[in-house]
Amino acid sequence: MTIPNVITILRLLLVPAIVVMIGSGAWLGAFLLFVTAGASDGIDGYIARRFDMRSELGAYLDAFADKALLVSIFISLAIAKALPEWVVILVVSRDVLILMAIMISWLMARPVDIHPLKVSKINTVAQIVLAALVLAERSMVGVGFGKSVIITAPWVIQSAMISVVILTVVSAGAYLTLWLRHMGD
Structure with a gap:
């Protein structure tokens, strides 16, 4: 068990706490934990690369923690009416379809080796930004700061969503x- 793997597991453990905070309307706490989770993702990757602590387990744990975080946050934000349901259905359906394709490949004894594509990495960053903007906007109102002109300008969150x-x-x-x-070869 490497330090990056421990950090990743701790990030995974933050997911239920963030979901509970969103569900209870504790927006500032959810935002701060989400930012902490995001920072930990960068930190564990840096440590793994810098100190040559990369491992196969770490790669799987990191991908799982990222998906668990984003899918859980998006579903929670839809339930809280902070994001349109159709956007969340689209985001979650993409991940489900990829998982189903991998499973079908295994069942047909034609396992596919999936590596993150550049567009997928950019998509993950865009999802993180959208979730952070929504949580930040909700948390500002929740702690009495009113609404930030930058974050609540309709075009900011709308652009992130698009x-x-x-x-x-x-x-x-x-x-x-x-x-x-792959399946046609």
């Missing part, structure tokens, strides 16, 4: 294309 939608569709299409090529 970016997530476009990148999610493009990413899903790219993975589908790779999977179909």
Whole structure:
């Protein structure tokens, strides 16, 4: 068990706390924990690369923790009516479809080796930014700061949401294309 893996597991343990805070309307706490989780993702990756502590387990744990965090946050934000349900369904469906494609490949004894695509990495960043903006906007109102002109300007969150939608569709299409090529060979 390496230090980066411990950090990743701690990030994974933050997920239920963030979900509970969103559900109870503790927006500032949810925002701060989300930022902490995001920072820990950068820190564990840096330590793993810098001190050559990369491992296969760490790669799987990191991807799992990222997906658990984002999917949980997006679903929680939809339940709290902070994000449109259709956006969340699109984001979650993409991940489910990728998982189903991997499972079908295994069942057909044609395992596919999936590596994150550049568009997928950009999509993840866009999802993190959107979630952070929504949590920040809600937390500012919750602690009496009123609404920030920058964050609550309709175009800021709308632009982030449109970016997530476009990148999610493009990413899903790219993975589908790779999977179909793999299965057709």
